[in-house]
Amino acid sequence: MGIKVLVANRGEIACRILRACNEAGHPTVAVCAPNDIGTLFTEMADEVVPLEGETIGETYLNQDQIIQAALSTGATAIHPGFGFLSERADFARAVKSAGLVWIGPSAEAIEKMGDKMTARQTMRAAGVPVIPGEEVEEEDEVAALEALREASTRVGYPLLLKASSGGGGKGMRAVHDPAGFDQAATGARREAVAAFGDGRIYIERLLSGSKHIEIQVLADTHGRTIHLGERECSVQRRHQKVFEEAPGPTMEPGLREAMGQAAVAAAEAVDYVGAGTVEFLLAPSGEFFFLEMNTRIQVEHPVTELVTGVDIVREQLRIANGEPMSCGPLMIRGHAIEVRLYAEDAANGFLPSIGPLSMFRPPEGPGIRLDTGVREGDEVTPNYDPMLAKLIVWAPSRDEALQKMRRALDEFVVLGTTTNIEFLRDLCDAGPVVDGSTTTTTIDDLWPNGWNPPAAPMLEEASLLAAASAETLGLHRRTTAGSSEGSTGPASPFTTIQRRFP
Amino acid sequence: MQHTFASKDGPLEVTLARNGEAYVLEGHELILHNRGRLHVRLRDGRQCLAHAAKVGDVWWIHLDGRTYRWERIEPGSSNADDEGGLVAPMPGKVLEVLVSEGDTVEAGTPLMVLEAMKMEHRIVASDDGTVTSIHFAAGDQVAQGAVLLELE
Incomplete structure (x- = not known):
């Protein structure tokens, strides 16, 4: 007797969860918006329920429709993945009151951590250090701006404005002097209202030169809360992570234990159940400060899986099923690195790009893992987040992991849509990445005027030769660009062998 | 060849x-x-x-x-240049128009704020010039490649 799981998500993370369910023997249901019909994740589920509506609000954020889909298919549990409804306490509550299992922490825990201002207060009370700053509860636009302006003089510059309901860099602004404050605060509020329907903003001192270190925690319903060590995710562009690794390149066992214990204390303070991540800033002084807790599975969870040997999604399912988690004592082995492949133009301010995936050939070989929700022939549209895939490598040492990542990125062929692959490849050669001294401002420090691909005149000439030759040869007429059915797979004996069996 | x-x-x-x-x-x-x-x-x-x-x-x-x-430029086709037109880099929604027709702007002046994929993007003047026409207002949806406003 196990759960039947509805995955209330799409793309890469839906694939990840559906695969884990398939392995564990749990029947699965996918839900999908009209513009997602036929995409990879819908093919991995036992059943697919089409959602009605056009906008995200009408589909993946439509709680009633999703709960109805679960009830009508006999699903007994809902896994929210990340983003969308994953950190919505009202949804967690609605799922439970519909008699379904919520694969995640309690609505109360989500509320306490999800509202970033409440989380800071809860952590202070639990003795977990938080970043110096001030919360402003004012809802009215004019009054809030006034209160924020006053608070800014007490917090001091440079500072960060953050949305209380925020995440993913939305509604966040760095302000370096008072002159830019009003414009930044207005922009942050507007983005926060648009993305979360909540314009409340708080201020934190901007701790430059810090590392972003986060601790993975797991808690089951049998009274056990553990941590799985750290991930370093300092390398960010526009406050979104692009390069993540485990273990942290500068981490010492003593500091790991101290941060791990703080993370476990944070989780226990809200009676946490399931998988979660406690994010910290590690200042150059060696002090660490609570940033926020993500009460869900996280994009970069694979690096922890590769170095600890724990299948975090599988543990989530186990915990939701009421079983104790299966993890033994923490063991960290080797080094793992993840990069996020985005459909974006890194040479043009990381602007999202769209187009067909006319060719999509991921690298292969030992120590390489690809988590993706797309395949060759798919179309990248502006409807959803532009992340195409996560490329994760594991090797016995950090140096070897970097070497493997360079090789893997060189092999990765994506044609038809601009991606950040060359940027990620260049990043693997950057000084702070090579020596592990990355901080949250590394990308801006390395390329203050924006990134451009290093010049390679010989390759550029040869690419022109390839384009002209391909045109002359009529390659575009030989194979259907943008189709996965072409002659790319191994030849089938049923179509090539003209043989009849008696 | x-x-x-x-x-x-x-x-x-x-x-x-x-x-x-x-x-x-x-x-x-x-x-x-x-x-x-x-x-x-x-x-x-x-x-x-x-x-x-x-x-x-x-x-x-x-x-x-x-x-x-x-x-590839097909033989005989003419490649029209985008003469001072500022085009939407991606589909999205106009959040704010920061200039009016007739305004004189310098290269780098923010002209419009677009929202796409839940992020804000600024459209800035590519050259010094005068805003001759504005084709969209706040709240409008724009397609990728749409000419947003024109500079001369």
């Missing part, structure tokens, strides 16, 4: 030579292998595999970890 491709310095004429099976350009050689794989030998002796795909008029070429795009 002559082709014309667009480049930032204007149209680029490419004439391929033959050397047995191989196509030759500036000392680099290319041979077609089966299933559309292109084998390239660079002038300096390095060898690599190229992958090619055509989308519209653009050849996308992957070579040794790099991706290049070459837009």
Whole structure:
């Protein structure tokens, strides 16, 4: 007797969860918006329920429709993945009151951590250090701006404005002097209202030169809360992570234990159940400060899986099923690195790009893992987040992991849509990445005027030769660009062998 | 075997030579292998595999970890320049128009704020000039490539 799981998500993370369910023997249901019909994740589920509506609000954020889909298919549990409804306490509550299992922490825990201002207060009370700053509860636009302006003089510059309901860099602004404050605060509020329907903003001192270190925690319903060590995710562009690794390149066992214990204390303070991540800033002084807790599975969870040997999604399912988690004592082995492949133009301010995936050939070989929700022939549209895939490598040492990542990125062929692959490849050669001294401002420090691909005149000439030759040869007429059915797979004996069996 | 491709310095004429099976350009050689794989030998002796795909008029070429795009100009077609028009880099919604028609702006002046994929993007003046027309207002949806406003 196990759960039947509805995955209330799409793309890469839906694939990840559906695969884990398939392995564990749990029947699965996918839900999908009209513009997602036929995409990879819908093919991995036992059943697919089409959602009605056009906008995200009408589909993946439509709680009633999703709960109805679960009830009508006999699903007994809902896994929210990340983003969308994953950190919505009202949804967690609605799922439970519909008699379904919520694969995640309690609505109360989500509320306490999800509202970033409440989380800071809860952590202070639990003795977990938080970043110096001030919360402003004012809802009215004019009054809030006034209160924020006053608070800014007490917090001091440079500072960060953050949305209380925020995440993913939305509604966040760095302000370096008072002159830019009003414009930044207005922009942050507007983005926060648009993305979360909540314009409340708080201020934190901007701790430059810090590392972003986060601790993975797991808690089951049998009274056990553990941590799985750290991930370093300092390398960010526009406050979104692009390069993540485990273990942290500068981490010492003593500091790991101290941060791990703080993370476990944070989780226990809200009676946490399931998988979660406690994010910290590690200042150059060696002090660490609570940033926020993500009460869900996280994009970069694979690096922890590769170095600890724990299948975090599988543990989530186990915990939701009421079983104790299966993890033994923490063991960290080797080094793992993840990069996020985005459909974006890194040479043009990381602007999202769209187009067909006319060719999509991921690298292969030992120590390489690809988590993706797309395949060759798919179309990248502006409807959803532009992340195409996560490329994760594991090797016995950090140096070897970097070497493997360079090789893997060189092999990765994506044609038809601009991606950040060359940027990620260049990043693997950057000084702070090579020596592990990355901080949250590394990308801006390395390329203050924006990134451009290093010049390679010989390759550029040869690419022109390839384009002209391909045109002359009529390659575009030989194979259907943008189709996965072409002659790319191994030849089938049923179509090539003209043989009849008696 | 002559082709014309667009480049930032204007149209680029490419004439391929033959050397047995191989196509030759500036000392680099290319041979077609089966299933559309292109084998390239660079002038300096390095060898690599190229992958090619055509989308519209653009050849996308992957070579040794790099991706290049070459837009082919069909013989006889005229490539109209976007004369001072500022186009939407992606589909999205206009959040704010920061200038009015007749305003004099300097290169780098923010003109419009677009929202796409839940992020804000600023459209800035590419050159000094005067705003001659504004085609969208706050709240409007714009398609990728739509001319947002014009500068002179």
